[in-house]
Amino acid sequence: MSSSSKASASTSTKPLQVEEEEPVLRVYNSLTRSKDVFKTRKPKHIDWYNCGPTVYDSSHMGHARNYLTQDIIRRILRDYFGYNVNFVMNITDIDDKIILRAREGYLLDQTKSTNSTLTSDMIKDTKLAFSKFLNSKLIKSLPSTIPEISSIENDLEIFDIILNKDKSDSTFAEAAKSKEEKWTLYLASLLKASTAIKKAESLMNGSGSTQNDVNDLVDGTSDVLGPYYGETLGHTIEDPISISRKLALYWESQFFQDMEKLNILPPNIKPRVSEYVKEIVEFVDKIIKNGFAYEAEGSVWFDVEKFDGAQGDGFRHDYAKLQPSSKGNKKLIDEGEGALTGSKGKRQAADFALWKAKSKPGEPAWPSPWGDGRPGWHIECSVMASAILGKGMDIHSGGVDLMFPHHDNELAQSEAYHGCQQWVNYFLHTGHLHIEGLKMSKSLKNFITIEEELSRNTARRLRLAFMLQTWNQKLDYSRGLIADTKAKEETFDNFFANVNARLAQAAPTADGLHQNGSAEEAITNDLFNAQRDFHAALCDSFNTPAAIQTLLDLIAKTNIYFSAKGRDANLAVVTNIAEWITRMLRMFGLGEGAPAKNGIGWGIAVVGGEAAQNGQDVTSQIEPWARTISSFRDTVRKLAMDKSISSEELSRRILTLSDKFRDEDAVNLGLQLDDGQGSDGGALWKLVDSKTLIEQREEKKRIASEKLAKKQANAKAAEEKKLAQLEKGKIPPLEMFKPPYITPDNLYTDWDSQGLPLKDSEGKDVSKSTIKRLVKEQKVQEKLHDAYLQWKKEQEGK
Numbered sequence: 001m002s003s004s005s006k007a008s009a010s011t012s013t014k015p016l017q018v019e020e021e022e023p024v025l026r027v028y029n030s031l032t033r034s035k036d037v038f039k040t041r042k043p044k045h046i047d048w049y050n051c052g053p054t055v056y057d058s059s060h061m062g063h064a065r066n067y068l069t070q071d072i073i074r075r076i077l078r079d080y081f082g083y084n085v086n087f088v089m090n091i092t093d094i095d096d097k098i099i100l101r102a103r104e105g106y107l108l109d110q111t112k113s114t115n116s117t118l119t120s121d122m123i124k125d126t127k128l129a130f131s132k133f134l135n136s137k138l139i140k141s142l143p144s145t146i147p148e149i150s151s152i153e154n155d156l157e158i159f160d161i162i163l164n165k166d167k168s169d170s171t172f173a174e175a176a177k178s179k180e181e182k183w184t185l186y187l188a189s190l191l192k193a194s195t196a197i198k199k200a201e202s203l204m205n206g207s208g209s210t211q212n213d214v215n216d217l218v219d220g221t222s223d224v225l226g227p228y229y230g231e232t233l234g235h236t237i238e239d240p241i242s243i244s245r246k247l248a249l250y251w252e253s254q255f256f257q258d259m260e261k262l263n264i265l266p267p268n269i270k271p272r273v274s275e276y277v278k279e280i281v282e283f284v285d286k287i288i289k290n291g292f293a294y295e296a297e298g299s300v301w302f303d304v305e306k307f308d309g310a311q312g313d314g315f316r317h318d319y320a321k322l323q324p325s326s327k328g329n330k331k332l333i334d335e336g337e338g339a340l341t342g343s344k345g346k347r348q349a350a351d352f353a354l355w356k357a358k359s360k361p362g363e364p365a366w367p368s369p370w371g372d373g374r375p376g377w378h379i380e381c382s383v384m385a386s387a388i389l390g391k392g393m394d395i396h397s398g399g400v401d402l403m404f405p406h407h408d409n410e411l412a413q414s415e416a417y418h419g420c421q422q423w424v425n426y427f428l429h430t431g432h433l434h435i436e437g438l439k440m441s442k443s444l445k446n447f448i449t450i451e452e453e454l455s456r457n458t459a460r461r462l463r464l465a466f467m468l469q470t471w472n473q474k475l476d477y478s479r480g481l482i483a484d485t486k487a488k489e490e491t492f493d494n495f496f497a498n499v500n501a502r503l504a505q506a507a508p509t510a511d512g513l514h515q516n517g518s519a520e521e522a523i524t525n526d527l528f529n530a531q532r533d534f535h536a537a538l539c540d541s542f543n544t545p546a547a548i549q550t551l552l553d554l555i556a557k558t559n560i561y562f563s564a565k566g567r568d569a570n571l572a573v574v575t576n577i578a579e580w581i582t583r584m585l586r587m588f589g590l591g592e593g594a595p596a597k598n599g600i601g602w603g604i605a606v607v608g609g610e611a612a613q614n615g616q617d618v619t620s621q622i623e624p625w626a627r628t629i630s631s632f633r634d635t636v637r638k639l640a641m642d643k644s645i646s647s648e649e650l651s652r653r654i655l656t657l658s659d660k661f662r663d664e665d666a667v668n669l670g671l672q673l674d675d676g677q678g679s680d681g682g683a684l685w686k687l688v689d690s691k692t693l694i695e696q697r698e699e700k701k702r703i704a705s706e707k708l709a710k711k712q713a714n715a716k717a718a719e720e721k722k723l724a725q726l727e728k729g730k731i732p733p734l735e736m737f738k739p740p741y742i743t744p745d746n747l748y749t750d751w752d753s754q755g756l757p758l759k760d761s762e763g764k765d766v767s768k769s770t771i772k773r774l775v776k777e778q779k780v781q782e783k784l785h786d787a788y789l790q791w792k793k794e795q796e797g798k
């Protein structure tokens with residue numbers, strides 16, 4: 001073959017014929033504030049660092065929003081896009097809040113264990129603590145002065161006066177709340193303490209006290225006594241590291257239990273700060289050597305001014321890349337430092353602590369070249385991420401609250417340490433969570449822990465609800481959202497039940513698996529289009545609301561196909577659809593239990609986490625079925641043996657009985673019967689959640705009774721209207737403008753033969769325009785009167 005013929009052969013075939021370009025994955029990146037094309041540093045491998053919890057209290061719905069959202073994205077990247085994800089999440093177990101909580105708890109416990117009866121010293125301490133809390137918190141937050149308290153010395157009495165004013169004067173209460181958002185919490189803590197102190201005082205004066213009374217006083221006053229003891233007795237604690245450790249370990253295990261209940265995948269690596277103190281010291285030391293931090297009075301501070309704009313190797317360092325508008329925001333900076341941290345030796349307000357000197361005895365501390373101390377908050381993530389992932393990472397994530405100062409400081413420290421321009425490629429920040437339109441907070445009393453929420457709604461419902469909003473937007477967790485989520489769950493449930501029932505009861509001889517007409521072609525195309533749209537949605541920065549909607553739209557189309565084809569539906573085509581929807585839902589982490597053998601269905605989610613039947617034995621599951629069937633049989637037999645019933649009446653009663661069985665007994669068992677839908681022309685039966693069926697039945701009943709009530713009300717109104725018209729029709733049209741039918745009696749004084757007035761009360765002629773109007777009125781009355789006469793005649797005839 002000559003070379004020229006080869007060339008012509010190769011131009012005649014096109015190996016690639018692309019009809020539509022495949023979308024690429026783009027991810028919203030807080031660093032660029034735009035949706036960037038997603039590229040990993042190594043093929044199909046993602047190194048991901050997520051800021052984990054500070055463990056000192058129960059996890060709440062804000063945590064759920066953050067960690068659940070990360071989990072959804074992680075599953076999409078791993079199980080849909082096929083990346084290998086190395087997910088690292090730290091546990092913050094060294095923190096000012098942990099230290100304070102731990103030592104307060106320890107000192108309060110110690111008071112209980114060293115006192116078996118109430119003592120005057122205890123009363124004195126609780127009163128001092130009460131006064132301190134009252135003056136440093138409540139009195140400071142008063143919106144206006146209360147003159148009568150200036151002459152009172154007893155702080156318990158002063159508190160009573162303020163409490164009464166808060167109850168009786170709403171303007172005062174509102175002003176106080178807007179001045180100090182913790183006002184209500186302060187009042188609650190002080191009220192609890194004051195009640196406990198008063199009770200203890202009366203016991204001391206009376207019959208004496210027991211260990212229980214000691215415990216009651218300590219527990220009742222814990223909000224005021226804890227901080228007081230922490231300050232006055234904190235230095236007496238001999239092993240502060242171990243008590244902090246104990247508290248952190250407890251809450252860490254609670255946290256992971258909550259995550260497990262939410263079906264959140266555990267991190268691949270979960271480092272604790274307390275295990276990285278040596279690395280932190282080395283990291284801080286190198287930042288000092290690189291010239292971006294300084295030591296002062298045992299603490300080490302990051303030099304923000306020096307870093308911001310400093311020349312690197314061919315680039316320039318920038319501070320506050322994520323949230324430049326917050327640069328120098330003192331409130332945010334101080335919040336980031338913690339309650340125990342002063343600013344001794346700090347040169348500029350924007351500088352932040354890398355290492356905190358031990359300021360008082362009783363604080364946990366580790367050795368360092370700058371003296372005993374503990375790590376600052378921001379440094380821990382820089383160190384652990386660098387120790388585990390190296391010089392950089394693909395994804396860093398956390399809640400949007402962490403953007404400044406935490407993440408901006410992390411970036412600055414790490415770039416200062418590594419001497420690099422960019423430490424993170426994609427910064428993902430999950431959006432806020434609001435409750436019924438309001439920020440969640442203890443003072444607004446809308447604070448919900450994960451445990452509480454899981455006692456009301458399933459983990460699946462929570463996950464699906466969160467997926468109905470994009471991950472980086474604010475989410476309003478409201479009754480409306482839950483209702484919407486429930487409705488969507490039901491659509492999925494009903495779809496799977498329907499497909500499974502049809503598959504299970506398909507006639508063995510049915511040939512429906514093979515025919516491929518225009519309806520089958522159309523529904524198969526619907527599947528392909530849905531798959532394309534679903535892919536496009538996930539490529540668009542994990543747009544889960546759009547992805548879920550695509551699945552629901554496909555279900556709606558399949559339901560239309562079902563009702564059009566009835567028993568002749570091609571089950572093979574429908575199986576393809578149901579299998580794909582199942583796989584996608586399970587990919588998101590929405591599945592419960594192991595997938596079914598036929599690969600269809602997302603399992604049954606139950607409040608509390610475990611499937612209902614797990615705890616029951618077989619007998620107790622069968623019992624209600626046996627009772628129902630036996631009682632149905634009894635009634636049928638009784639009917640058959642009753643000789644007095646005509647055959648017509650018998651069949652009517654049997655049909656009523658069958659309907660009752662379908663609508664009442666079967667529903668209670670979780671058995672749904674669709675008449676005429678079965679492959680043999682009988683009912684198509686489906687096993688579904690009885691609770692859902694009962695809810696649906698009650699809803700139907702409610703709608704029907706509402707309709708009936710409305711109909712009755714309309715009929716009653718129509719009847720009343722008819723009676724009113726008949727009453728009006730009693731007046732003969734010729735008499736209608738004469739007394740006694742007209743008021744006042746003397747309105748008119750003369751009439752013509754048609755009963756129309758001629759003269760008014762003063763004897764003047766009635767105007768033409770008035771007569772014109774009255775003629776019209778008379779015409780109307782003629783009709784009413786005719787109707788009245790007709791009705792009267794009918795009544796007499798009866």
Ligand SMILES: [Zn+2]
Binds near residue numbers: 050051052381406410
């Ligand atoms: Zn962090």
